[in-house]
Amino acid sequence: MAYDDRELRRRLHQAAEVIVVPDRPLRRRSRAFPILAGAAATALVLVVAVAVGQYLGGRRDQPGAVATSPTPTASLSPSATPSATSTASPTATATSSAKSPSISLPTMAQISAPSGDVVWALVAQGYLFRSMDRGASWELRPLPAPVVNAEIAFVNEREGWISAVGSPATQCQSQSIALWHTADAGANWDRLTPTGIADAQCKGQLSFVDANHGFVVAAAPQQKPVIYRTADGGRTWSASRPLADPPGVTTTPGGPNLQPGRVRGFGSVLLVPVAGPGAGASAAQYVYRSTDAGASWSYAATAANADGFLALVTDTRWLLIVLPGPSQETTDGGKTWHAYQSDYSQAAPIPPDVVFADASVGYATVRGSIQRTLDGGAHWTSIKTPGTG
Numbered sequence: 001m002a003y004d005d006r007e008l009r010r011r012l013h014q015a016a017e018v019i020v021v022p023d024r025p026l027r028r029r030s031r032a033f034p035i036l037a038g039a040a041a042t043a044l045v046l047v048v049a050v051a052v053g054q055y056l057g058g059r060r061d062q063p064g065a066v067a068t069s070p071t072p073t074a075s076l077s078p079s080a081t082p083s084a085t086s087t088a089s090p091t092a093t094a095t096s097s098a099k100s101p102s103i104s105l106p107t108m109a110q111i112s113a114p115s116g117d118v119v120w121a122l123v124a125q126g127y128l129f130r131s132m133d134r135g136a137s138w139e140l141r142p143l144p145a146p147v148v149n150a151e152i153a154f155v156n157e158r159e160g161w162i163s164a165v166g167s168p169a170t171q172c173q174s175q176s177i178a179l180w181h182t183a184d185a186g187a188n189w190d191r192l193t194p195t196g197i198a199d200a201q202c203k204g205q206l207s208f209v210d211a212n213h214g215f216v217v218a219a220a221p222q223q224k225p226v227i228y229r230t231a232d233g234g235r236t237w238s239a240s241r242p243l244a245d246p247p248g249v250t251t252t253p254g255g256p257n258l259q260p261g262r263v264r265g266f267g268s269v270l271l272v273p274v275a276g277p278g279a280g281a282s283a284a285q286y287v288y289r290s291t292d293a294g295a296s297w298s299y300a301a302t303a304a305n306a307d308g309f310l311a312l313v314t315d316t317r318w319l320l321i322v323l324p325g326p327s328q329e330t331t332d333g334g335k336t337w338h339a340y341q342s343d344y345s346q347a348a349p350i351p352p353d354v355v356f357a358d359a360s361v362g363y364a365t366v367r368g369s370i371q372r373t374l375d376g377g378a379h380w381t382s383i384k385t386p387g388t389g
Contacts, residue, residue: 116361135383144189209265266315301334
């Protein structure tokens, strides 16, 4: 901030006039000279300091004078590429600010809804939020480390996992994965060493159906996709048999391949939506089913329309969100489909992420914000976006 030099000189001149000096000149050899000179110098310094302080204080009090302070940044950037083979570190205690950061849209990366009331949101800038009231309010929760390419999976309001993957090699030939677990809503995170997941293929679509059973999808253009599964909370993993081609479709190395989404659990039945090639040059949407805890997967149904993405509401009711609509619905596990009017089709999701907590309550990302349905997907309303106050 610039100050008026003339005003400062005027105040210093006034300050100098108040210093009292002897009427008679003092001889150099007088013993009083050093004492009086030192006292005068000290007084001058004190008066000048007061004058400058008053001047600066007056400037701060004037209208338009703005005091600025550094703005803390909580953006998480990678310090190193995560490695699946790193040694698990001791429990890390994470901290976060009580005030949520201001987030610019679009930012939403992923949502996880373990119940109708509880929903978690991971935003692209690297923030984790939790809502306990269906999105009416949000609380910033700690992350375990600076992470990129991250995904979350929570099974309740306290327990969840976050994964981060390294940069993929050419054509997804290999990619490492790191995994953390929390049992106290992010206050503490345990770094896991996920054994059994090969570096081959790209990793993603982290999901957990309960505190023990979780899944990670591995896929690459040159290979058939596999779904890794864990039964001990993420410590050890094993690969399923590769997904077989759906009826009438043959995938070839280097050509269109099957791309599984996130696994959903409905009791003893596991379902996973799969995008892939259809007849000829078209694309298609499929559903695969597992009844052996994810050890093997079999083709279950083909969606009625390829131009959309699947949302699994229950084990037999699925929505095919088509943008623009109309959407499609099945209530018999894909045997029959019919048109389904949903106002969610009015806004394209970026990226598409629709999660149903139960048969009625669901959440979706729409252009970086979050929408909620309370009637199984027929009507959607915007809710408060994390980080907007």
